[in-house]
Amino acid sequence: MQSGQMQPITGKELEYIVDSISNEDLLIKQCAATCATTQNPTIQQALQQYIRSMDHHLDLLVQALQQHQPLAPTQPQQ
């Protein structure tokens, strides 16, 4: 994750990150499935680029979770 102060994430942020991982995952699968059926090389090339970008997004999202692991409290806090 890029610059910026690291704070423990809220439950809401965790939900957004998890939902985002699902979104990116679904988009990657849609792009791959379309890539496999289309005969148009321009479309194939564009979709392959999108897959690479989305895979990078997935990496960033998972990294965000990992980087916040040590900051997360182990007990519910008030």
Added chain:
Amino acid sequence: MYYQQSGNSAFMQDEDLLYTILADLKRTVREYTTATTESSCPAVRNLFTQLTNDTLRMQGELYNLMKQLNMYSTSSKALRQDLDKQVQSARNTQQKTRQFVQQKTSNMGQYAQAAQIQPPQQNAQNPYYM
């Protein structure tokens, strides 16, 4: 705009498949924008800002590609008289709002006055938060 190719035995036509990807990219951009505004940790906000921008870029590229391939038709062009009417209406609103701001801030010193005097800047770069 639809079904320009025929006799294709593929699972679905290219334009339908691309349209679903485009729709999901649009939805994902909206969700990233919401996530950005709801973020508390600055690092998470930075991440969501970056993902919003990059997803918006892909959505724009896919839209342009579909347009080039005649897979997407835009809505009809707005009429001149409708634009004229809206420009007039927007100017009236702007003028009234400026008067309102002036009434509310006239006794507030130099900061408020500076804000009132500034003319609208054409092509000004939007400040970009974070």
